[in-house]
Amino acid sequence: xxxENDLYLRASRGEEIERYPVWLMRQAGRILPEYRAVRASxxxxxxxxxxxxxxxEVTVQPVDLLGVDAAIIFSDILVIPDxxxxxxxxxxxxxxxxxxxxxxxxxxxxxxxxxxxxxxxSYVLEAIALTxxxxxxxxxxxxxxxxxxxxxxxxxxxxxxxxxxETRKLLYTNSRLAHELLQRITDVTIEYLKAQQKHGANxxxxxxxxxxxxxxxxxxxxxxxxxxxxxxxxDGPLTVFAKGAYSSLPNLMDLSCTTIGLDWNxxxxxxxxxxxxxxxxxxxxDPCVLYGSHESIQSETFKMLKSFKSPRHIVNxxxxxxxxIHPENVKTFINTVKNYEI
Amino acid sequence: xxxENDLYLRASRGEEIERYPVWLMRQAGRILPEYRAVRASxxxxxxxxxxxxxxxEVTVQPVDLLGVDAAIIFSDILVIPDxxxxxxxxxxxxxxxxxxxxxxxxxxxxxxxxxxxxxxxSYVLEAIALTxxxxxxxxxxxxxxxxxxxxxxxxxxxxxxxxxxETRKLLYTNSRLAHELLQRITDVTIEYLKAQQKHGANxxxxxxxxxxxxxxxxxxxxxxxxxxxxxxxxDGPLTVFAKGAYSSLPNLMDLSCTTIGLDWNxxxxxxxxxxxxxxxxxxxxDPCVLYGSHESIQSETFKMLKSFKSPRHIVNxxxxxxxxIHPENVKTFINTVKNYEI
Numbered sequence: 001x002x003x004e005n006d007l008y009l010r011a012s013r014g015e016e017i018e019r020y021p022v023w024l025m026r027q028a029g030r031i032l033p034e035y036r037a038v039r040a041s042x043x044x045x046x047x048x049x050x051x052x053x054x055x056x057e058v059t060v061q062p063v064d065l066l067g068v069d070a071a072i073i074f075s076d077i078l079v080i081p082d083x084x085x086x087x088x089x090x091x092x093x094x095x096x097x098x099x100x101x102x103x104x105x106x107x108x109x110x111x112x113x114x115x116x117x118x119x120x121x122s123y124v125l126e127a128i129a130l131t132x133x134x135x136x137x138x139x140x141x142x143x144x145x146x147x148x149x150x151x152x153x154x155x156x157x158x159x160x161x162x163x164x165x166e167t168r169k170l171l172y173t174n175s176r177l178a179h180e181l182l183q184r185i186t187d188v189t190i191e192y193l194k195a196q197q198k199h200g201a202n203x204x205x206x207x208x209x210x211x212x213x214x215x216x217x218x219x220x221x222x223x224x225x226x227x228x229x230x231x232x233x234x235d236g237p238l239t240v241f242a243k244g245a246y247s248s249l250p251n252l253m254d255l256s257c258t259t260i261g262l263d264w265n266x267x268x269x270x271x272x273x274x275x276x277x278x279x280x281x282x283x284x285x286d287p288c289v290l291y292g293s294h295e296s297i298q299s300e301t302f303k304m305l306k307s308f309k310s311p312r313h314i315v316n317x318x319x320x321x322x323x324x325i326h327p328e329n330v331k332t333f334i335n336t337v338k339n340y341e342i
Numbered sequence: 343x344x345x346e347n348d349l350y351l352r353a354s355r356g357e358e359i360e361r362y363p364v365w366l367m368r369q370a371g372r373i374l375p376e377y378r379a380v381r382a383s384x385x386x387x388x389x390x391x392x393x394x395x396x397x398x399e400v401t402v403q404p405v406d407l408l409g410v411d412a413a414i415i416f417s418d419i420l421v422i423p424d425x426x427x428x429x430x431x432x433x434x435x436x437x438x439x440x441x442x443x444x445x446x447x448x449x450x451x452x453x454x455x456x457x458x459x460x461x462x463x464s465y466v467l468e469a470i471a472l473t474x475x476x477x478x479x480x481x482x483x484x485x486x487x488x489x490x491x492x493x494x495x496x497x498x499x500x501x502x503x504x505x506x507x508e509t510r511k512l513l514y515t516n517s518r519l520a521h522e523l524l525q526r527i528t529d530v531t532i533e534y535l536k537a538q539q540k541h542g543a544n545x546x547x548x549x550x551x552x553x554x555x556x557x558x559x560x561x562x563x564x565x566x567x568x569x570x571x572x573x574x575x576x577d578g579p580l581t582v583f584a585k586g587a588y589s590s591l592p593n594l595m596d597l598s599c600t601t602i603g604l605d606w607n608x609x610x611x612x613x614x615x616x617x618x619x620x621x622x623x624x625x626x627x628d629p630c631v632l633y634g635s636h637e638s639i640q641s642e643t644f645k646m647l648k649s650f651k652s653p654r655h656i657v658n659x660x661x662x663x664x665x666x667i668h669p670e671n672v673k674t675f676i677n678t679v680k681n682y683e684i
Contacts, residue, residue: 162502165630165664172634172642212586215607215628244554246588247609265557267589286557288507292514300514322507 001137003202008070008140011314012203012237012258012280020305020313021069022337023142024330025241026320027062028074031327034061045090049075050123056130063139066327067334070140070203073131073196075124077146077207080188081155083120085112088154101158103166105177111184117191125199132200143201145193147208147242148185148226149219155181164213171222178222186226190233203237205261206230212244219248231257239282243319250274264318268307277310284318285333290325294332301336311342345544347481350412353656354545354579354600354622362647362655363411364679365484366672367583368662369404370416373669376403387432391417392465398472405481408669409676412482412545415473415538417466419488419549422530423497425462427454430496443500445508447519453526459533467541474542485543487535489550489584490527490568491561497523506555513564520564528568532575545579547603548572554586561590573599581624585661592616606660610649619652626660627675632667636674643678653684 003009007021029035035058042048049055055074062068078088078096088096100110118125131141156167170178193204211223219242227240234257241261242252252260253275262271262283271281289300305315315337321330345351349363371377377400384390391397397416404410420430420438430438442452460467473483498509512520535546553565569582576599583603584594594602595617604613604625613623631642647657657679663672 160504162504163661163664165633168628168630169633172630172638212607216609218628247607265554265589267558286510286560288510288514291507291511296514319505322505 003137003140005069005139008142008314009202009237011312012239014258014277014280014312017311017342019340019342020308020311020315020337022315022334023068023070023072024062024066024317024321024333025072027066027068027330028059028072030323031321031325031330032061032065033327034065044092045076049079052123052126052130055123055127056134059127059131059141060134063135066330067338068139070142071131071135072142072144072205073124073128073201075127075144077144077151077209078154079121079124080145080151080185080192083115083117083192084184084188085110085115086155095160096154098154098158102155102177102181103170105174108177108180111181113184115188117188118195121192121195125195128196128199128201140202141200142203142205143193143196144205144207145189145196147206147211147223147230147240148182148189149214149223150208150210151185151189152178152181152222153210155185164210168213168218171218182222182226186229190230193230193234197234197236203239204234205239205241206257208240208242208245210244211242211248212246216247219245220251224248224251228255231255239280239314241282253279259314261316262318266318268304269309272309277312280312280314282314283316285316287317287319287322287325290317290321290329290333292329294329297329297332298336301333302340305337305340345479345482347411350482350484350656351544351579353654354581356600356619356622356654359653359684361682361684362650362653362657362679364657364676365410365412365414366404366408366659366663366675367414369408369410369672370401370414372665373663373667373672374403374407375669376407386434387418391421394465394468394472397465397469398476401469401473401483402476405477408672409680410481412484413473413477414484414486414547415466415470415543417469417486419486419493419551420496421463421466422487422493422527422534425457425459425534426526426530427452427457428497437502438496440496440500444497444519444523445512447516450519450522453523455526457530459530460537463534463537467537470538470541470543482544483542484545484547485535485538486547486549487531487538489548489553489565489572489582490524490531491556491565492550492552493527493531494520494523494564495552497527506552510555510560513560524564524568528571532572535572535576539576539578545581546576547581547583548599550582550584550587552586553584553590554588558589561587562593566590566593570597573597581622581656583624595621601656603658604660608660610646611651614651619654622654622656623652624656625658627658629659629661629664629667632659632663632671632675634671636671639671639674640678643675644682647679647682 238257239259259280264286581601601622606628
């Protein structure tokens with residue numbers, strides 16, 4: 001079935017577009033009162049993410065209420081370690097927490113081998129299929145996963161961290177174990193992303209949230225190596241968003257994916273000069289712009305749009321939308337992009 | 343009085359050196375059992391920092407026990423907001439916490455005007471004078487302060503944060519207030535750094551720990567503008583360490599200070615090509631290298647040293663030493679540098 005609005009997909013492939021497509025990372029969940037109402041009806045984040053009916057409902061909300069050009073499935077990057085045998089809890093106001101972590105070779109026994117990805121992550125795949133029905137071909141649906149380096153960070157550290165020094169320590173003290181885990185995460189992630197496509201995801205995004213804590217050479221060895229495997233295994237529109245990977249931008253441009261996500265500190269002009277017209281760039285308004293007045297949101301958004309020297313752009317923030325942003329401000333951002341003539 | 347070991351100062355000025363000087367950010371406090379013994383004798387971090395006899399004792403410890411080429415006064419960047427009328431507490435395992443924060447124009451009344459910096463921060467200045475006596479001209483003593491942007495982050499946010507979105511919000515919603523506060527912080531900081539020199543500090547360092555959360559243009563407006571004022575007001579060796587300010591490295595090289603600190607993700611080769619021989623570069627071994635074996639610490643340190651194409655270097659880590667690093671590993675790092683022939 002042809003989508004009514006396939007701007008996101010055409011922009012991904014570098015095809016002609018009438019205007020730039022726009023969506024927001026973290027648009028499902030966080031900011032909408034309608035989301036909070038659904039969230040209040042369950043025990044916590046995990047129950048919501050693991051209940052396909054509800055996960056699909058909150059996935060569609062920003063399409064109905066904000067008018068974005070793509071939906072992204074409501075889920076979390078930590079479903080992968082969970083499926084691999086390391087369950088997490090999402091603790092209110094604190095973030096993710098793992099009872100078991102991987103720090104030594106013997107901890108590897110905690111990880112299940114040869115898992116049936118479609119079975120263990122059936123709740124995400126069902127949510128995708130349900131969302132597709134609810135979207136009724138209005139806009140594309142984006143599936144996603146965490147990049148292996150970021151997933152490793154959580155599996156070793158067991159929670160968020162300012163430095164992820166336990167994980168970085170492992171790179172120096174037991175790099176073989178790090179590579180073993182990264183390879184296992186990569187294999188499961190490839191299966192998972194393909195399953196998301198099979199169940200209806202029109203496009204995919206890989207989030208490497210902690211790319212920026214590694215220097216260039218370590219990011220090549222422990223980050224890019226596995227991202228490359230994933231990108232090479234996947235067909236169709238795929239965005240790699242490696243937050244903070246400033247020194248690896250030239251390497252990211254050599255990946256075989258369609259799209260590179262930029263954080264708000266990355267220069268669009270620099271990124272464009274690195275990739276020419278071979279990549280679609282996604283991003284990258286500072287999410288804090290949305291705290292400002294409607295006039296200032298408009299002028300900052302215009303400033304970004306005017307810096308685009310190619311139609312190969314998907315507009316987004318440079319990070320997930322912050323939870324205390326007013327939905328009206330998000331609408332101002334979205335409408336400014338929609339009314340902008342390329 | 344001539345210092346017995348003035349390698350650090352000569353390297354700062356670009357004079358001839360026999361070998362690279364080496365010290366570690368956070369060398370005073372954190373890693374030494376001798377520090378922990380002193381720390382256990384008081385109620386908390388603040389009592390230690392505010393007791394000149396003890397602060398000077400722990401400042402000298404790494405000179406005696408590790409053999410570093412410079413001492414840095416044991417203190418905290420948050421003494422400045424404290425002196426300005428915003429007291430902080432240092433909460434065990436959590437970090438700094440401010441009861442009052444600045445979010446609106448009316449909060450400005452919390453800030454004391456026309457303070458006597460030498461009086462309010464007499465405990466630091468006394469600790470500096472005492473340390474100078476204890477050092478007995480063996481090595482130089484480094485004084486320091488936080489850069490205004492980083493201090494603003496704590497005064498607005500009231501604690502650490504992953505995104506410092508409250509502070510970044512202020513830049514869009516009330517930039518006038520942000521500039522007013524940044525100017526007040528700058529004025530006090532200049533007075534404070536001059537007082538540290540007057541009481542015996544041989545060199546100074548400015549820490550901009552949260553430089554990396556602003557994009558290039560905002561960092562020019564809210565960060566570099568005030569750093570420039572400070573740098574222009576100070577004579578003598580001064581290091582600016584703007585962690586994560588990758589896109590502003592070319593601008594940092596235009597500052598009139600002697601030395602630029604590099605974090606572990608910054609490329610020494612790139613930084614050198616930006617500044618030629620006009621700056622001393624400080625850094626930048628990944629602090630996680632010190633978790634490794636002695637052999638791997640040596641080889642990673644050699645790798646860094648061999649990347650130096652100029653004698654204008656002061657060796658350090660690219661971030662403060664992590665608290666759980668074994669002192670013997672620190673010694674391996676220090677001795678590797680000391681035995682390396684330029």
